[in-house]
Amino acid sequence: MANSSDAAAGVADSGRVSLIYDPKVRSYFFQALTVIVVVYILYTGVTNAVDNLARAGIASGFGFFGDRAGFDIGQTLIHYTNDSTYFTAFMVGLTNTLLVAAIGIFFATIIGFVVGLARLSKNYLVQKLATVYVETLRNIPLLLQLLFWYKAVLAVLPSPRGAHALFGDSVFLNNRGLYLPRAIGEEGSGLVWIALLVGLAMWVVIGMWSRKRQMETGQQFPVFLTGLGLTIALPLIAFIITGAPFVVDYARLEGFNMVGGRVIQPEFMALILGISLYTASFIAEIVRAGILAVSHGQTEAAFALGLRPNHTSRLVIVPQAMRVIIPPLTSQYLNLTKNSSLAVAIGYPDLVAVFGGTVLNQTGQAVEVISITMLVYLTISLLTSSFMNWFNSRVALVER
Amino acid sequence: MDNQKESIAFLRAANAPTMPPPVSDRGVIGWLRANLFASPRDSVLSILVLLLLVWVVPPIFKWAVTNAVWNGTSRDDCIGPEVGACWAFVKAKFGQFIYGRYPIEERWRVNLTGLLLIIGLVPIAMPTVPYKRENAVYLLIVFPILAFILLTGQLGLEPVETSRWGGLLVTLVVAIVGIVVSFPLGILLALGRRSEMPVIKMFSIIFIEFWRGVPLITVLFMSSVMLPLFLPADVSFDKLLRALIGVALFSSAYMAEVIRGGLQAIPKGQYEAANAMGLTFWQGTRLVTMPQALTLVIPGIVNTFIGLFKDTSLVLIIGLFDLLGIVQQNMTDPNWISPVTPATGFVFAAFVFFIFCFGMSRYSAYMERRLDTGHKR
Numbered sequence: 054m055a056n057s058s059d060a061a062a063g064v065a066d067s068g069r070v071s072l073i074y075d076p077k078v079r080s081y082f083f084q085a086l087t088v089i090v091v092v093y094i095l096y097t098g099v100t101n102a103v104d105n106l107a108r109a110g111i112a113s114g115f116g117f118f119g120d121r122a123g124f125d126i127g128q129t130l131i132h133y134t135n136d137s138t139y140f141t142a143f144m145v146g147l148t149n150t151l152l153v154a155a156i157g158i159f160f161a162t163i164i165g166f167v168v169g170l171a172r173l174s175k176n177y178l179v180q181k182l183a184t185v186y187v188e189t190l191r192n193i194p195l196l197l198q199l200l201f202w203y204k205a206v207l208a209v210l211p212s213p214r215g216a217h218a219l220f221g222d223s224v225f226l227n228n229r230g231l232y233l234p235r236a237i238g239e240e241g242s243g244l245v246w247i248a249l250l251v252g253l254a255m256w257v258v259i260g261m262w263s264r265k266r267q268m269e270t271g272q273q274f275p276v277f278l279t280g281l282g283l284t285i286a287l288p289l290i291a292f293i294i295t296g297a298p299f300v301v302d303y304a305r306l307e308g309f310n311m312v313g314g315r316v317i318q319p320e321f322m323a324l325i326l327g328i329s330l331y332t333a334s335f336i337a338e339i340v341r342a343g344i345l346a347v348s349h350g351q352t353e354a355a356f357a358l359g360l361r362p363n364h365t366s367r368l369v370i371v372p373q374a375m376r377v378i379i380p381p382l383t384s385q386y387l388n389l390t391k392n393s394s395l396a397v398a399i400g401y402p403d404l405v406a407v408f409g410g411t412v413l414n415q416t417g418q419a420v421e422v423i424s425i426t427m428l429v430y431l432t433i434s435l436l437t438s439s440f441m442n443w444f445n446s447r448v449a450l451v452e453r
Numbered sequence: 454m455d456n457q458k459e460s461i462a463f464l465r466a467a468n469a470p471t472m473p474p475p476v477s478d479r480g481v482i483g484w485l486r487a488n489l490f491a492s493p494r495d496s497v498l499s500i501l502v503l504l505l506l507v508w509v510v511p512p513i514f515k516w517a518v519t520n521a522v523w524n525g526t527s528r529d530d531c532i533g534p535e536v537g538a539c540w541a542f543v544k545a546k547f548g549q550f551i552y553g554r555y556p557i558e559e560r561w562r563v564n565l566t567g568l569l570l571i572i573g574l575v576p577i578a579m580p581t582v583p584y585k586r587e588n589a590v591y592l593l594i595v596f597p598i599l600a601f602i603l604l605t606g607q608l609g610l611e612p613v614e615t616s617r618w619g620g621l622l623v624t625l626v627v628a629i630v631g632i633v634v635s636f637p638l639g640i641l642l643a644l645g646r647r648s649e650m651p652v653i654k655m656f657s658i659i660f661i662e663f664w665r666g667v668p669l670i671t672v673l674f675m676s677s678v679m680l681p682l683f684l685p686a687d688v689s690f691d692k693l694l695r696a697l698i699g700v701a702l703f704s705s706a707y708m709a710e711v712i713r714g715g716l717q718a719i720p721k722g723q724y725e726a727a728n729a730m731g732l733t734f735w736q737g738t739r740l741v742t743m744p745q746a747l748t749l750v751i752p753g754i755v756n757t758f759i760g761l762f763k764d765t766s767l768v769l770i771i772g773l774f775d776l777l778g779i780v781q782q783n784m785t786d787p788n789w790i791s792p793v794t795p796a797t798g799f800v801f802a803a804f805v806f807f808i809f810c811f812g813m814s815r816y817s818a819y820m821e822r823r824l825d826t827g828h829k830r
Contacts, residue, residue, distance in 0.1 A: 178503065
């Protein structure tokens with residue numbers, strides 16, 4: 054503002070307002086001021102951090118990524134031992150987070166849609182049950198629900214000796230986790246997987262072809278049944294041709310513990326149960342709102358055109374409801390992903406627990422570790438929202 | 454004429470008596486037919502749900518009421534084969550659950566603060582009570598100062614360190630500070646994001662999207678581990694204050710988006726009218742657009758508050774004892790440890806959270822109905 058007085062005098066004779074009141078000048082001034090304040094804050098913060106780190110003798114930089122981690126992780130998707138590097142530990146945490154997010158989104162979507170439709174049911178009991186579900190679960194903090202599942206439900210299950218056996222001694226549930234049988238592939242099992250992939254690919258191709266044909270000729274094709282049939286039949290044929298190349302490994306009790314099979318750890322179960330049931334209560338409300346947003350005239354119009362009820366909902370109601378549902382659904386998916394970080398409270402080795410917890414404690418490099426953790430979540434958020442925006446723009450009906 | 458009259462065989466002079474609807478359409482049977490057994494599919498569903506209820510409800514009732522231990526002094530009363538909830542545990546620890554380790558003789562200060570809060574909150578929540586502006590000033594400025602004096606112990610009161618605070622007190626302090634700080638910050642950020650100045654707009658967008666993109670846990674980790682590094686060496690905050698800073702910044706981003714929604718919902722004519730009246734930007738915002746925007750988004754603000762209230766439970770991860778934290782800590786008390794203690798404690802905490810959140814969501818729904826003018830665009 055140093056130039057304001059002489060500038061004001063200069064403009065006075067030209068008959069215009071003084072520069073102090075010129076919106077453009079003011080806008081530049083305030084923007085410059087903001088930049089200065091932000092830069093000052095950042096500068097002070099960084100210099101303080103450098104001083105403090107130097108005083109505490111903490112190394113900085115990302116060199117620690119190559120060091121030996123030296124701790125064990127309970128559940129790993131990629132190869133990891135305590136001899137692996139911090140970077141591998143980071144990747145283990147990241148993949149675990151992504152795994153929980155993907156499975157959580159899958160279950161939350163299914164439960165959410167079912168409950169959302171149930172809330173619209175004309176059946177009194179079904180509707181009230183769904184309402185009680187939604188109102189209870191979304192008004193209780195997620196962390197409390199996670200701890201409840203983990204400490205009050207799964208931790209008090211019997212020990213391996215008294216495990217609950219389900220489906221005739223093939224599935225066991227005890228306080229060490231859920232034990233499922235595991236299929237071990239032998240020679241020729243690769244062909245079965247290939248057949249499965251081929252089946253799925255053909256499903257997609259048939260879907261595209263049928264859509265194109267319907268656009269041109271108006272004829273419909275039973276895509277779902279054909280696709281499903283192919284995806285089941287092809288691997289089945291391969292399975293029979295190669296002579297059943299799988300051995301099923303059942304869990305069994307040996308001494309005090311269970312061996313064999315595939316074990317799903319209680320931390321993972323609690324986390325999946327907690328986040329999917331919690332998020333489902335929000336998705337249910339979104340689905341309900343989306344369907345209510347389609348005006349009743351649409352249903353009547355569809356009936357007047359002679360569409361049957363299930364065609365009405367599939368071809369008329371759902372596409373229009375999706376338009377309303379998808380944007381808030383996206384933010385619920387993002388919330389679920391972010392909420393999976395609560396895993397740290399029950400000891401599931403996700404990104405925050407492994408990287409922001411153990412690695413941070415061992416290296417002491419708080420700035421780097423926390424920045425990376427935040428950056429990862431930020432990236433996931435931005436990627437998901439841009440993907441969903443793209444998907445939304447495809448689903449959105451083009452008006453007029 | 455007479456002949457004609459006589460030729461009419463029958464002329465009804467009074468209405469036929471109104472008959473009740475058929476038995477199958479009224480009363481209990483009618484209700485059942487309409488609501489439970491309208492179609493074969495409905496009937497199957499109803500029976501399945503009934504079976505589910507019969508399977509689930511009696512055990513829960515037995516656990517929570519008939520088999521529960523209501524009075525007792527230690528874990529011995531809560532151990533046994535068929536024992537349900539150990540409410541004696543909650544009874545014995547109730548004071549801690551509410552006040553944490555706040556000194557017993559000073560608890561009146563917490564109660565007084567609560568009373569001061571209710572005095573401000575009740576009239577502002579009722580739409581018909583006048584003096585909203587004065588009330589808001591009391592809640593946003595006067596009350597926080599009084600609460601600070603009372604709770605921390607200024608002006609000759611016995612000082613109480615924040616490390617002794619706990620339970621519902623900490624939950625409410627974190628949630629209320631979060632909302633009170635995030636409110637003005639959120640307004641500024643919302644205005645900044647709608648601003649025509651590119652630099653300010655960019656800073657606002659970056660700020661909002663950053664905080665909305667990361668989980669609250671990492672924010673709390675950041676404020677507890679990273680924040681001290683960015684401050685001069687001789688400045689140190691206590692743990693609660695660090696958590697409060699994290700929560701406030703986090704929630705101000707969410708608040709900004711809610712308020713921005715309100716600002717966008719106001720017709721452009723209102724902005725133009727304010728300009729045409731010769732009001733400056735701040736005058737127009739203060740007198741014309743912001744009051745309308747805020748009224749519109751009251752439900753959104755309440756919903757943000759509900760979310761924040763639930764999220765306060767996360768502070769237990771950085772070692773503060775909010776309601777959930779203190780309940781969890783007391784579960785490991787050797788005097789009370791038993792197989793049913795965790796479930797009892799969690800159910801109690803869940804109940805408290807539920808009461809608060811459900812109450813607020815009912816209020817938000819009520820305001821939504823009140824604000825719904827019936828003409829949508």
